Amino acid sequence: MASITLHNLGKLYAGGSRAVGDVNLDIADGEFIVLVGPSGCGKSTLLRMVAGLEEISEGEVRIGDRVVNKLEPAERDIAMVFQNYALYPHMSVRQNLAYGLKNRGTPKAEIERRVNEAAEILQIGPFLDRKPRALSGGQRQRVAMGRAIVREPAAFLFDEPLSNLDAKLRVAMRLEIKQLQKRLATTSIYVTHDQLEAMTLADRLVVLNGGKVEQIGTPLEVYRRPASAFVAGFIGSPAMNLIDSRAVPHLPGTAHAGMVGIRPEDLTLAPDGPIEMQVLAIEELGAQRLVHGTTGGEKLTIALPPEGSIPDSLRLSYRPDALHLFDRKTGKRIN
Amino acid sequence: MKRTIFNSQLLPWLLLAPQLAITFIFFLWPAAQAIRQSFLRQDAFGIRTTFVGFENFQRLLNSPEYLNSLQVTAVFAVSVTLLSMGFALILAVAVDRMIRSSRIYTTALVWPYAVAPAVAGILWWFIFNPTVGIMPYVLGQLGYNWNHISNPGDAMTLVVIASAWKQISYNFLFFLAGLQAIPNSLREAAAIDGAGPVRRFFDITFPLLSPTTFFLLVVNIVYAMFDTFAVIDTTTRGGPAQATNILVYKVYFDGFVGQNMGSSAAQSVFLMLIVTVLTVIQFRFIEKKVAY
Structure with a gap:
């Protein structure tokens, strides 16, 4: 040893x-x-x-x-x-x-x-x-x-x-x-x-x-x-959403970051949430349900409990500390 | 594979006919003739032929010349097999370690196989020619007086080298393919397990090559016993004093030069038996004993 x-x-x-x-x-x-x-x-x-x-x-x-x-x-x-x-x-x-x-x-x-x-x-x-x-x-x-x-x-x-x-x-x-x-x-x-x-x-x-x-x-x-x-995209399944910050200009505190990362399980449904998502496909995994779609032209995946029906358009919210911000050029974490 | 159903019995037989005809005319018929002839004897002028039963075989087994030929063949076959397989294995192991230049070496090492046995024989005959050859000169400098025309040992050495040289290419290709089929991780695992290069070769590589080795062993014995006629004929012609008179050469010599058809045929039958035994051994064992 x-x-x-x-x-x-x-x-x-x-x-x-x-x-x-x-x-x-x-x-x-x-x-x-x-x-x-x-x-x-x-x-x-x-x-x-x-x-x-x-x-x-x-x-x-x-x-x-x-x-x-x-x-x-x-x-x-x-x-x-x-x-x-x-x-x-x-x-x-x-x-x-x-x-x-x-x-x-x-x-x-x-x-x-x-x-x-x-x-x-x-x-x-x-x-x-x-x-x-x-x-x-x-x-x-x-x-x-x-x-x-x-x-x-x-x-x-x-x-x-x-x-x-x-x-x-x-x-x-x-x-x-x-x-x-x-x-x-x-x-x-x-x-x-x-x-x-x-x-x-x-x-x-x-x-x-x-x-x-x-x-x-x-x-x-x-x-x-x-x-x-x-690392954000590699570790964790389903993989973390990595969105170009220009696609979500209205999110507070993201302006200086090139990329915004948020895990699918950190997004929740909220009628007045800041993110709007167009639903493209739904995957039923049994324990959870993966909803794939886009926001501002960027791909987005969320993990939801497998209940209720999913409309074509969703509004989403998140905890502020669930955001991961990365530099556009180096890809390094900046928050 | 697609299966075809024939409406009549005739067509399939017709399609098989050429192959069957060749097998029958060129293989079965001569073999049957040899067996028939081995029970007959002709008088000195070829006028009378009599049935003599097993006398031809009996005479062979009582003839010191034939027993000598058996012994010479055994020595010759074992030497050729060991020499050609040994060298081929060394070369294959060396090439297997190369990464970039292995293709060039492989190609170069395969060339001797394209040389006809008679040409190989003449080539080595010149190299070892006591008068003009380079090897007797070199050996002479070292104090050895080479003469395969009068010295039985030298003669045997010459035919063994000439025959083995030609077979090295073939063995090399099979050994190389066998080596490359052994996963590298096995040797790495053995290295971690504390086995040095020599030990790795004898504990891991060589046992895993055993199917290839066994196959080549049979092929080489068959080669040495039956395919080396041209080498003998172009170099020593069985001499000196019967020292290189292997069985195949003796069949030819007794039959076509000595005109003793009965004895020659009986010798052929013995050779057929030897081939049969070797083939049976090959098929019996290659799948059972040597597989790991």
């Missing part, structure tokens, strides 16, 4: 293109950090740099009190769970779990003990002598987790481990990963493009865009006070 520090971390490819730049992050011992962003934002590259699978071109990675820049992946005392699980197909589950320990010269009895312990935690005991191809997606996922935990490493690295599972299993495994990490209290870095996964798992989120850190914070901090228009 250890803390991890990323200092001015950057990745430049041979052609001169930049994948990641200027990442600074202090991860406390036992903390669960989620790197989240759209595809191509550099989150996997960042993780692979920590793992040692990708060369570090700028800055420093520290695990515990060691700078690991020049160390081989095996020497960094980390374990990684891959998106496609990367189980060794020709080895039984038991051999898969034991491989890393065997390579490190762990005594046989100790390997046996740790494998059985991990198998019990993950409930994969009955499959220990099967080959990975005889397992379902969820079971393979557990074996991949097991391979990480038998090593008792300083940190777990997860590279989109749930994206190959179906939706229902994904929700179940998400919860299990969370509980497991709490129980083992091992420092973890988890990469995902799914903002819901990020919100539910993270102690702290790191939102990345174009190889740059947009915001670091707890899920609620990021949700309540997104640091930029990008």
Whole structure:
């Protein structure tokens, strides 16, 4: 178990293109950090740099009190769970779990003990002598987790481990990963493009865009006070409405901002509200109802309780502190 | 696929006829002839032919020359297979690590396959020619007196190299395709699991290549035993002192040069049996044992 520090971390490819730049992050011992962003934002590259699978071109990675820049992946005392699980197909589950320990010269009895312990935690005991191809997606996922935990490493690295599972299993495994990490209290870095996964798992989120850190914070901090228009639009479902302030000139206090953001759930129906909305489509989600439309030519979505009928035109109101204001050029938050 | 229903029995048979005719005239008929001939013996002038039962086979199995040829073939086939597969695997592993120049190398490495066996034989015959070749000169500098015309070991080495060289391209292509089918994340996972490059190769890469390796093993043995006639014929002609007289070459030599048709036919039948066994092994095992 250890803390991890990323200092001015950057990745430049041979052609001169930049994948990641200027990442600074202090991860406390036992903390669960989620790197989240759209595809191509550099989150996997960042993780692979920590793992040692990708060369570090700028800055420093520290695990515990060691700078690991020049160390081989095996020497960094980390374990990684891959998106496609990367189980060794020709080895039984038991051999898969034991491989890393065997390579490190762990005594046989100790390997046996740790494998059985991990198998019990993950409930994969009955499959220990099967080959990975005889397992379902969820079971393979557990074996991949097991391979990480038998090593008792300083940190777990997860590279989109749930994206190959179906939706229902994904929700179940998400919860299990969370509980497991709490129980083992091992420092973890988890990469995902799914903002819901990020919100539910993270102690702290790191939102990345174009190889740059947009915001670091707890899920609620990021949700309540997104640091930029990008974060505002990326975190939260349904996504926050981002409206050009020129489309709503009558809203007080928005004149100096380029963009006005307001979450669909922060808008309420009010007969004398300041915003007028033309309704285009309604989505029934059961627990709530999403109404899509326009105001002043800009798209707008609101989340309402699923009651009553919706007329073609609505008037909406909001709490003043629910407005998020962003600079037009930089996209940075200004209120 | 679209299924067609024929109204009469005639048309489907007519459509199949050309293929069946070719199979029958060029494959089944000669094979049957060889089997028939293997039970017959002609006198020295080809006037009288008598039925001798299994005597041709018996004589073969009691003939030191034939047993020698069996042994030579085994040594030859195993050497060619190991040499060509070994080199091909090394080259494939090297090319698999390249990112930008791999296509150029792949293309260059495939060229030897386009060279006809006879040409390959002559090529190596010149390179190793004791009088004008470059290799005997180099070996001479190192203190080794190369002469494949009189030295059985040298002769065997020459035909093995010439035959293996031609097959490397083929093996290389299959190994490369096999390597590229192995997900990179497996090797990365092994690296994190503390396995160095050599260990990764033997623990992960090589076992995952085993279906390819087994397929190539059978193909290469078949190649070495049956497709290397031209190499032998253009270099050593089975000599010196029977040292490179592999089974296929002996069939030709005894039948067409020695004019002993009965014995040659019996040898052909043995070869047919060997091919059959190899084919059965290939189909039996390739799906079961080696799959992971």
